[in-house]
Structures are given as structure tokens and as C-alpha cells.
Amino acid sequence: MFFPSAQRKDQTREGLKKKWARWRDIIYVQPIEEIRAYYGEKVALYFAWLGWYTIMLLYAAVVGLIVFFYGFVHFDNSQISQEICTANNTLMCPLCDQNCPYWPLSDTCTYAKVTHLFDNEGTVFFAMFMAVWATVFLELWKRARANTVSGWNLYNWDEDEEELALELINDPECTIKKHEHSYWRFMAVLLGAAVVIAVLIGIAQALVIYRVVVTVSFMRSSWEFLREHANTAAVMSGAVLHYLTIVIMTKVNRVIAGYLCNLEKPRTFTERENSFTTKVFTFQFVTHFSSLFYVAFFLGRYFSYKWRLMKDRRCRVHGEDGSEDSAAECWRTNYRLGAVHVFSLFDEFLEMVIQYSFTTIFVAAFPLAPVLAFLNNVLEIRLDAIKMTRLQRRFVPRKANDIGIWLQVLEAVGVLAVITNGLVIAVTSDFIPRLIYLYVYGPCANGNTEGINCLSGYVDSSLSVFYTKDFEDLTQVSRSLYTNVTECRYRDYRSAADYSFSTQFWHIFAARLGFLIVFEHVAVCIKFVAAWFVPDIPQRVENYNLDMKKQHLLEELSMMPEESDEYHKEGSPNSYRDFLMDDRMIERSTEV
Structure with a gap:
């Protein structure tokens, strides 16, 4: 591809610094055409996609805020929170079997109120909305992409064909690489990827076990402050370890993905790029999945460049002021900028797609995720612009008419988000147990709803009784506050006689399974209808x-x-x- 050296002033690095890489332009539309003229279509499409993603996040953020404020309005009016906050006489069983005390249920009053902010009646609606939003976002992006690349006369452009043409231009007698497929090589790559994923899952499980073990150890500590804040200390130390794991495994994942990619022996650069992208994203997805706040606020925020490079150094080309030294100094300055390589843009895409995964997959558990993602992206666009125009050398311009394999990755994440949100609502949250109590076991089950809260008594029904005489012989309970305790409560649905599952448990289990099936089928159907209703290409x-x-x-x-x-x-x-x-x-x- 030929890029003319004579460009308009607004299509140069200095022009982009003035028009794009400034914080004062944060609310303005990006100059995609100027970005394309200087960096090429591939970089321009990345920023076009990022801008479109940010605009669509605004709608999801507004709905998420509505759901959050709905929970906030009922912050103090929740019947469940009121019952927990007044349960001073309800003793809960010790959290460990060695020197852990009984504790009143009212200690979790604040936690119960905060939980209601996110786990309320609007969560189900928001999860369904995000399933539709993810589909509409991708379908509208396909339309926007078609409009953009059609204006560039690249709609029917074929990267493989151009790569082959370049090979023939360089060497008309070159041997064309034929399509090959080795099942043994494929199985070796698949086995290697499976081993890496298993190791990453094992590391995540080890961190969970670490938290449990450390929490118990801190609770047994002779230091009173550490005992009182055992859970917080365990969470903080676990977060540090998780951060170190992410930093280390990010580098390891890229090396392993590169090795597996070479083992596949891809025929073209496009095949190599797609293979490398899929593997690294899969490994990083597993590594980062429990790190929502890290991805939203810290990933990609550290630059290994000195502050002096942030200064706006203006260079003039030779002939503008008649000085060759000025042009030479400009070239030397640009050479001292951070180096870029063929996969530099890949890192930017990876960061945003990982963020998109958390925004859609965890939305049922955290409705404010789209809000945080939107605020992050507003800053991300200008940070990337500043980084590219002031801190890095110029990318080698490359043609492109789409975002490549990333579109398939985003579609796969959208399907996974439907499954995950259904599991969060059906299995993790209290949405189904509340419904079962409301219509089967609660005071309104017989149809009488006058002058009574239908969730009255829900907390007591969700706690089972454990008799202290049934503790194992090795169990040692700290009795510093409570003595002569004959029974305690724990969260489950079991019979007090033989500790077997109660009838209410099986009702809840069946309802959860039924809700999961219905929710996912309805959400998937809505996704397909939305995809069919919105054509990929404008007329x-x-x-x-x-x-x-x-x-x-x-x-x-x-x-x-x-x-x-x-x-x-x-x-x-x-x-x-x-x-x-x-x-x-x-x-x-x-x-x-």
C-alpha cells in the first residue's frame, strides 16, 4: 500500500496532537479520517470500534444506574435487611472449627444493605437487557463498519489476496504455500492449550484456598486487631498475590501462545494473527476473570516512558525553516520514542475485549460495570491517542476492512454472558429463594396480602438449626462472649433432626433449574431476533x-x-x- 509523503497538516503527527490527543477534545468525535491518513486503516478501525463501543456503553450505563438507584431507594426499606439488622439474638455458628466464636446475625447488617443495591428485582431485567444490548451493539457496529470501509473503497478487499500479490511482486518465481492440515499437529496444539488452561484454573483455585487458610490463621492470631479484621487482611493479601499472578502469567501466556502458534505452522500472516489472538485471549480471559477492578482501572495504565517524553516537542520537516539540523533532530526525537511492532495494536484490542467480557458477563452481579467501563473508555481513547502521538513511533500503516477475529471473539463472549448471567441469578443470588418463599412458604402464600409484608420471616426460613452437642470432638469454639449455647444457625435449607435437605431446598433447586433453562432460552431467542431484525449492511x-x-x-x-x-x-x-x-x-x- 502506498502512503504519500505529502499530507495535509491535520493528517500529520503534529496535526493529530492538536486535533485528537488533547484532554480538551474528550467530548468531541474522533478524527477517524485523519487517523486513517497517518496510521492506516487498521489503527483507524480500532479507534472507530472503540468510539462506537463507548457510545453504546452510555445506554447500558444509564440503565445500570437506574437499577442501582432502584436498590438505593429501597436501601433502608428492604424487609430482609431490616430482619437481619434486628436479629441480635440470632447466633450464627462459628466460621471455623478452632477458636472461632459465635456471632450475631446483625453483624452483617451493612453487608445485607449493600447487597440489596445490586441483588434486587431489577437485576433480572438488566441481565436480559444486556443480552440484547450485546447483540445490538455488534449488529450496529457491523453496519457502522460497512459504512466506513465502503467510503474507503475497501469493502470487498481481500487481505490474503494482497499478501499473495506482494509475494509475487517481490519474487514472481516464489513457491506459494499450499493449504495443509495435520491432525497430529492440531491435537498437540489442542492438548498444549488445555494444559495451560488447566494450570491457570489451578492457580486461581490455589488463590481461593489461600484466602480460606489465611482467614482461619488470622482468626486464630493472638493479635486482637488481626482477629477482628481477618477477612479484610486475607482479601487484601490475596489481591496482591492475584495481581502478581496476572503480571507474571501475562508474559508467560504470550510466550506459550507464540510457541503453539509456531507449532501450527500458519500459512499466511492473517492466519498467524488470528491463531495468536485466539490463544492469548483465551489464556488472558482465564487469568483475569476474577479481576474486574484491575482491568477497569489499572491494566494498560502504566507506561515505561519517562515524563520528559510527555512534552510536546514540535519538529519541522527539512525546508520549512531551511535547516537540515532541525529535520535531523526531529528524526532523532522520533527514533527515541517507544518502539512498536506488528502486534502492538493487539495489546490495545486485548485490553478492551477483556473489559467488554467483564462488563457483560458480570453485569448481573455488578450493574455498575457498564458505568465504570464507560468512564474508563472516555479516558482510554485520549490516553491511547497521547501514547501513540507522543510516546510511540508511528505504526506501519496496514490495510484492513474489519477488526478481524475480534468480532468472533466478541460474539462468543456475548453467548457466554447469557449463560453466566443466568447462572448468577439462578444459583448465586437470592432471587429464586425469595420467589419460592413469597408464593409457597411466606405469609402471602394463601392469598392474604393485606397489612403484611410478604417477605416477613424470610431470613429465619433461610437459616437452619445446628445443635452444639453435635459438634465434632476436635472442635473448639471460643466462648468469650456467649456461654451455654445449645444451638446456632447457618445458611442452608436442612432439617434439624438429621441435617438432610428439606422440602424447601428441593423446591428451590427445581425452580432454579427451571428459571435457568427459561432465562437462557428466552435470552438467546431475543439475541437471534435482534440479530435478524438489524441487517449487517445498510441498504x-x-x-x-x-x-x-x-x-x-x-x-x-x-x-x-x-x-x-x-x-x-x-x-x-x-x-x-x-x-x-x-x-x-x-x-x-x-x-x-
Whole structure:
């Protein structure tokens, strides 16, 4: 691809610094055409996608705030929170079997109120909304992409064809790489990827076990402050370990993905890029999945460049001020900027797609995720602009007419988000137990709803009784505050006689399974309907491409040689071109 050296001032690095890489322009639309003129279509499409993603996040953020404020309005009015906050006489069983005390249920009053902010009646609606939002976002992006690349005359551009053409231009006698497929090589790569994923899952499980063990150890500590804040200390130390794991495994994942990619022996650069992208994203997805706040606020925020590079150093090309030293100094300054490579843009995409995964997958547990993602992206666009124009060398411009394999990754994340949100609502939250109590076991189950809260008594029904005489012999309970305790409560649905599951447990279990099946089927159906309802390509673009095809076909037909006179017969077409363009032949073939 040829990029002219003579560009308009607003299409140079200095022009982009003034028009794009400034905080004062944070609310303005990005100059995509100028970005394309300087960095090429691939970088321009990344920023076009990022801008579109940020705009669509605004709608999800508004709905998420509505759900959050709905819980906030009922912050103090929740019947469940009120019952927990007044349960001073309800003793809960110790959290460990060695020197852990009984504790009143009212100690979790604040936690119960905060939980209601996110786990309320609006959560189910918001999860369904986000399933539709993810589909509409991708479908509208396909339309926006079609509009953009059609204006660049790249809609039907084929990267593999251009790569082959470049090889033939460099060496007309070159040997073309044939398509090959080795099942043994495929199985080796698949096995290697499975081993890496298993190791990453094992590390995550080890961190969970670490938290449990450390919490118990801190609770047994002789230091009173550490005992009182055992859980907080365990969470903080676990977060530090998780951060170190992410930093280390991010580097390891890239090395392993590169090795597996080489083992596959991809035929073209596009195949190599797609293979590398899929593997690294999969490994990073597993590594980061429990790190929502890390991804939202810290990932990609650290630059290994000195502050002095943030200064706006203006360079003039040779001839503008008549000094060769000025141009040479400009070149030296640009050379000292951070190096870029062919996968530099990959890192930016990876960060945003990981964030998109958390925004959609965890939305049922954290409705404010779209809000945080939106605020992050508003800053991310300008940070990336500043980084590219002031801290890094210029990317090698590359053609592109889409975001590549990332679109398939986003679609897969959308399907996974439906499954995960259904599991969060059905299995993790109290939404289903509350419904079962409301319509089967609660005071309103018989239809009488006058002067009574239908969730009255829910907390007591969700706690089972454990008799202290049934403690194991090795169990040592701290009795510093409570003595002569004969029973305590724990969160479950079990019979006090033999500790077997109660009838209420099986009702809840069946309802959870039924809700999960219905929710996911309805959400998937809505996704498919939304995908069908929103065409991928606007009619204007389709008609434009149709006109271009007609024009190209006419040009090709006009260059075809006329057939010899021997071909001409009475009633026959005068030429092969006439034969192709004869409407009667077209109608006749249609009738047949």
C-alpha cells in the first residue's frame, strides 16, 4: 500500500496532537479520517470500534444506574435487611472449627444493605437487557463498519489476496504455500492449550484456598486487631498475590501462545494473527476473570516512558525553516520514542475485549460495570491517542476492512454472558429463594396480602438449626462472649433432626433449574431476533456495492474481444458480450 509523503497538516503527527490527543477534545468525535491518513486503516478501525463501543456503553450505563438507584431507594426499606439488622439474638455458628466464636446475625447488617443495591428485582431485567444490548451493539457496529470501509473503497478487499500479490511482486518465481492440515499437529496444539488452561484454573483455585487458610490463621492470631479484621487482611493479601499472578502469567501466556502458534505452522500472516489472538485471549480471559477492578482501572495504565517524553516537542520537516539540523533532530526525537511492532495494536484490542467480557458477563452481579467501563473508555481513547502521538513511533500503516477475529471473539463472549448471567441469578443470588418463599412458604402464600409484608420471616426460613452437642470432638469454639449455647444457625435449607435437605431446598433447586433453562432460552431467542431484525449492511452500502459491481463488470465486458464471424448465425448474438447481456437469454434461463 502506498502512503504519500505529502499530507495535509491535520493528517500529520503534529496535526493529530492538536486535533485528537488533547484532554480538551474528550467530548468531541474522533478524527477517524485523519487517523486513517497517518496510521492506516487498521489503527483507524480500532479507534472507530472503540468510539462506537463507548457510545453504546452510555445506554447500558444509564440503565445500570437506574437499577442501582432502584436498590438505593429501597436501601433502608428492604424487609430482609431490616430482619437481619434486628436479629441480635440470632447466633450464627462459628466460621471455623478452632477458636472461632459465635456471632450475631446483625453483624452483617451493612453487608445485607449493600447487597440489596445490586441483588434486587431489577437485576433480572438488566441481565436480559444486556443480552440484547450485546447483540445490538455488534449488529450496529457491523453496519457502522460497512459504512466506513465502503467510503474507503475497501469493502470487498481481500487481505490474503494482497499478501499473495506482494509475494509475487517481490519474487514472481516464489513457491506459494499450499493449504495443509495435520491432525497430529492440531491435537498437540489442542492438548498444549488445555494444559495451560488447566494450570491457570489451578492457580486461581490455589488463590481461593489461600484466602480460606489465611482467614482461619488470622482468626486464630493472638493479635486482637488481626482477629477482628481477618477477612479484610486475607482479601487484601490475596489481591496482591492475584495481581502478581496476572503480571507474571501475562508474559508467560504470550510466550506459550507464540510457541503453539509456531507449532501450527500458519500459512499466511492473517492466519498467524488470528491463531495468536485466539490463544492469548483465551489464556488472558482465564487469568483475569476474577479481576474486574484491575482491568477497569489499572491494566494498560502504566507506561515505561519517562515524563520528559510527555512534552510536546514540535519538529519541522527539512525546508520549512531551511535547516537540515532541525529535520535531523526531529528524526532523532522520533527514533527515541517507544518502539512498536506488528502486534502492538493487539495489546490495545486485548485490553478492551477483556473489559467488554467483564462488563457483560458480570453485569448481573455488578450493574455498575457498564458505568465504570464507560468512564474508563472516555479516558482510554485520549490516553491511547497521547501514547501513540507522543510516546510511540508511528505504526506501519496496514490495510484492513474489519477488526478481524475480534468480532468472533466478541460474539462468543456475548453467548457466554447469557449463560453466566443466568447462572448468577439462578444459583448465586437470592432471587429464586425469595420467589419460592413469597408464593409457597411466606405469609402471602394463601392469598392474604393485606397489612403484611410478604417477605416477613424470610431470613429465619433461610437459616437452619445446628445443635452444639453435635459438634465434632476436635472442635473448639471460643466462648468469650456467649456461654451455654445449645444451638446456632447457618445458611442452608436442612432439617434439624438429621441435617438432610428439606422440602424447601428441593423446591428451590427445581425452580432454579427451571428459571435457568427459561432465562437462557428466552435470552438467546431475543439475541437471534435482534440479530435478524438489524441487517449487517445498510441498504445504501448494498446499493453502492451493487453499482460498483455493475460498473466493474461492464468494464470487463467492454474489454472482451469480439468473436469470429464463424460464430455469427442468423438470430444468434453478435458476440459473446452480447450473449451475456441479452435480456432474452436471461429471461429464458429463468423460466427453465
